[in-house]
Amino acid sequence: MYNFTDLHLHTTFSWDAEQTMEALIKKAYKEDIEFLGLTEHLDFHNNHPQSFMHLDYDKYTKAVEHAKKDFPGLIKGVEVGEPNTHSDLYERYMDNKNFDFIMASVHWIDGATPVFEEYFKRYKSYDDAYKKYFEEKFKLVSYGKFDAVAHLTLVHRLGKKLYNDYTYEKYKKEIDDILKVIISKNLALEVNCSGLRYPAGELIPDENVIKAYLELGGNSLFLGSDSHTIKDSFFGIKQGYETLDSLGVKEIVIFEKRKQVRIPLRDDDIEGL
Numbered sequence: 094m095y096n097f098t099d100l101h102l103h104t105t106f107s108w109d110a111e112q113t114m115e116a117l118i119k120k121a122y123k124e125d126i127e128f129l130g131l132t133e134h135l136d137f138h139n140n141h142p143q144s145f146m147h148l149d150y151d152k153y154t155k156a157v158e159h160a161k162k163d164f165p166g167l168i169k170g171v172e173v174g175e176p177n178t179h180s181d182l183y184e185r186y187m188d189n190k191n192f193d194f195i196m197a198s199v200h201w202i203d204g205a206t207p208v209f210e211e212y213f214k215r216y217k218s219y220d221d222a223y224k225k226y227f228e229e230k231f232k233l234v235s236y237g238k239f240d241a242v243a244h245l246t247l248v249h250r251l252g253k254k255l256y257n258d259y260t261y262e263k264y265k266k267e268i269d270d271i272l273k274v275i276i277s278k279n280l281a282l283e284v285n286c287s288g289l290r291y292p293a294g295e296l297i298p299d300e301n302v303i304k305a306y307l308e309l310g311g312n313s314l315f316l317g318s319d320s321h322t323i324k325d326s327f328f329g330i331k332q333g334y335e336t337l338d339s340l341g342v343k344e345i346v347i348f349e350k351r352k353q354v355r356i357p358l359r360d361d362d363i364e365g366l
């Protein structure tokens with residue numbers, strides 16, 4: 094039996110999500126998920142009408158505090174898009190805020206989201222588009238003023254539909270460079286299970302990248318379904334746990350007040366399995 098957690102969840106506090114905290118908690122009880130990490134969107138660029146949102150921090154905080162009475166394993170997180178390119182605004186925003194963890198993402202590169210066709214069309218080749226994505230990811234982790242790194246190979250979530258040549262081996266140099274910075278800065282790395290419900294059909298990052306991370310000495314992984322609807326919540330989490338188990342991972346992390354807390358992947362002592 095596993096100590097199930099899901100640390101990448103969006104609720105109605107995110108502009109693109111429709112599930113409520115209450116519905117999520119109800120489902121977590123039903124599916125025996127012990128810790129839920131809320132990762133509401135926080136974006137700073139203002140030239141994208143959909144993505145522009147300043148999270149209502151006070152309202153969010155109150156809602157989490159209230160919901161924690163019913164579900165103590167609730168973790169108050171945030172998913173920040175490109176804090177490195179808006180570092181002034183980002184650092185000012187974070188100055189008087191208290192999150193359990195800050196997870197950072199690359200969602201936006203020169204005005205396009207690196208999952209859609211309009212992004213890929215901007216480059217001479219898919220190879221260029223993937224390399225550009227990894228370049229931005231490298232800049233993000235090099236900045237590093239956050240706790241966790243989301244969906245490392247996001248470009249392949251839908252990119253797989255257009256481009257079949259992606260493998261860890263092919264992008265080993267780019268990916269290893271990113272992993273080394275993640276490890277040296279003690280950032281936690283997300284194993285994002287959303288790829289299992291998208292054309293990629295695998296974890297993001299995939300098993301070979303996770304293996305490379307472990308071989309390079311990384312040992313701060315966590316799992317997330319990246320769900321925006323109740324139907325997708327916890328989707329693929331079990332497969333994520335099985336993959337980590339098969340790779341010999343014994344511990345994963347959750348977060349409390351910007352610190353990693355290690356918990357065993359398996360719950361053998363209690364279940365006796």
Ligand SMILES: [Zn+2]
Binds near residue numbers: 172198200243244
């Ligand atoms: Zn994201």
Ligand SMILES: [Zn+2]
Binds near residue numbers: 101103172
């Ligand atoms: Zn997300």
